[in-house]
Amino acid sequence: MTATSPSRTARVQRETSESSIDLSIDLDGTGSSDIETGVPFYDHLLTAFAKHSLTDLTVRASGDLEIDVHHTVEDVGIVLGQAIKQALGDKRGISRYGDALVPLDEALAQAVVDISGRPFLVHTGEPAGFEYHLIGGHFTGSMVRHVFEAIAYNAALTVHVTVLGGRDPHHIAEAEFKAFARAFRQAKAFDPLVSGVPSTKGAL
Secondary structure, three states, X not given: OOOOOOOOEEEEEEEOOOEEEEEEEEOOOOOOEEEEOOOHHHHHHHHHXXXXXXXXXXXXXXXXXXXXXXXXXXXXHHHHHHHHHHHHOOOOOXXXXXXEEEEEOOEEEEEEEEOOOOOEEEEEOOOOOXXXXXXXXXXXXXXXXXXXXHHHHHHOOEEEEEEEEOOOHHHHHHHHHHHHHHHHHHHHOEOOOOOOOOOOOOOO
């Protein structure tokens, strides 16, 4: 953040019959996090996102986990996307684009992010059966895509996530989140060569 830039922070609270969420974000942080969703592997993924995107993130979430983790996981993704959009503000001076290729042992994932104002997700390459695997005994592999959908559509990001290789579901999911984090880190960063909003339309 430059000396003249406004603080890029946000706090979003969301209450439904299925979940209760209180989330705070600082896009110009150091990667610190304090996350409690009641879903341990999701906490692990969100901690990795915060660390590798240099985003400070605090999450307090509770939900109907006795039914499934689905509602809580997806709703936190929705709120995270809303907070990102709010914190980005008018997007003046940002790089806008980010691209990252991240390995985790045998797994390899690529993410490309465009802070475009146009929500879109392309998500490919997860191995057959990944969506049915219970990671840590509670987090279904299919939730990875749900989270990226929720973030992309609520933050108005164009996101491409591609799994290029991998065998272990834990490694695959974590590589995807780390790749997204690194790409987002580049995209949200201020570029000293950019004046105004980086778009020929003058708005993002």
